[in-house]
């Protein structure tokens with residue numbers, strides 16, 4: 548397999564919610580998370596940890612932890628839940644977000660479809676989505692949960708777009 552160059556990679560990445568029946572090799576998931584380990588982090592502590600879920604029953608339960616917009620977690624081929632020990636980490640949300648962006652880009656690089664599924668401050672079925680996930684996966688209270696990422700080999704992918712940055716030179 549040939550991998551895309553950076554410019555092509557960022558321009559073609561899309562959130563993928565439609566997956567083929569092809570299995571993602573465990574090795575590719577490891578490579579995606581190895582890339583995420585290099586994400587910048589507050590205080591340079593590289594604090595992210597990841598729960599990888601490939602068991603269908605648990606994935607469906609994870610999808611059910613949020614009332615809306617979490618479907619791909621249940622029907623994808625794998626799910627990743629980034630977690631972070633937020634004790635003494637004021638910027639844990641930012642750390643988790645940057646690492647998750649690395650996951651999305653690395654997935655694209657390795658030909659894996661991925662989608663950010665937001666969890667923080669979202670409604671679950673018994674309480675907040677975070678509380679439901681914490682109970683499902685046994686995550687300690689002092690770990691923050693910003694989101695999950697659904698993964699699968701892409702079936703349909705959104706079109707390549709032409710996007711331009713809004714830039715203010717020198718002053719707003």
Ligand SMILES: Cc1cc2nc3c(=O)[nH]c(=O)nc-3n(C[C@H](O)[C@H](O)[C@H](O)COP(=O)(O)O)c2cc1C
Nearest residue numbers: 560561562563564615616617662663664665666705
């Ligand atoms: C902070 C954030 C929260 C998101 N939450 C969800 C979500 O809960 N469910 C979902 O299907 N997609 C979610 N997405 C994916 C966005 O819908 C997607 O990135 C956006 O529509 C742009 O499409 P693109 O990723 O293909 O460029 C989220 C993305 C971000 C960055």
